[in-house]
Amino acid sequence: MKPKFKKLFLWSSLGSIAIGTAVAMARRSRKDEPRPLACRKVPGDCLGAVLWTGQFEVEENGEGRFAHDRYTLQPTSFRVWSVLDLPVRGESAPAGSAGSAIYHVTQMRCYQESAGEGSTGEERLVERFYGIVTAADDAGRTCGSNAIARGGFLEIRKCYVGGASNGVESGEVHRSRGKILNYRIEFAPPA
Numbered sequence: 001m002k003p004k005f006k007k008l009f010l011w012s013s014l015g016s017i018a019i020g021t022a023v024a025m026a027r028r029s030r031k032d033e034p035r036p037l038a039c040r041k042v043p044g045d046c047l048g049a050v051l052w053t054g055q056f057e058v059e060e061n062g063e064g065r066f067a068h069d070r071y072t073l074q075p076t077s078f079r080v081w082s083v084l085d086l087p088v089r090g091e092s093a094p095a096g097s098a099g100s101a102i103y104h105v106t107q108m109r110c111y112q113e114s115a116g117e118g119s120t121g122e123e124r125l126v127e128r129f130y131g132i133v134t135a136a137d138d139a140g141r142t143c144g145s146n147a148i149a150r151g152g153f154l155e156i157r158k159c160y161v162g163g164a165s166n167g168v169e170s171g172e173v174h175r176s177r178g179k180i181l182n183y184r185i186e187f188a189p190p191a
Helices: 003-029
Strands: 048-053 056-060 063-080 100-112 119-136 153-162 164-186
Touching: 056 164, 063 119, 063 153, 100 153, 100 164, 119 164
Parallel strands: 063 164
Antiparallel strands: 048 063, 048 164, 056 063, 063 100, 100 119, 119 153, 153 164
16 A cells, blocks of 8 residues: 555555544433423412322331331411512512422321232321422422423422411422322312
């Protein structure tokens, strides 16, 4: 082979390798965006909601067990107000500025014999508290106040309540250990 063709072959080979490497790196660095959560606002006129999480493993007394959590949400008359939503003197309140509803939350843990099997009937009260409910995906993006979604983690911003109808966020956030598997919103029977 002539020296000119040898150089041409060498440079074209190196160029092909560089292009192939760049394409492979671009494909590998591109991550599939997870599908957004199908969020549903909890209606203000509901009697409450019950949410179940998927299974997760817990360790108690040195042994591993499987469990899922059940959350009962009961609406209260308490609201958290944002200073940004309050009306200016002499103006009417902006639309949707009714504040965020605060729910009384009861968290129960339901234990299972093994992964994928039904409940053993053993349930324990984990915690009771007040808070603003939302769902968050794996990346931490939330649905907004008082919205839930299957496949997301339940996040509850805990609140202090009492005295007046106003509540104050404590700054503490409760996050479910398992993703929301299903939920049921309860309404009063029609009269």
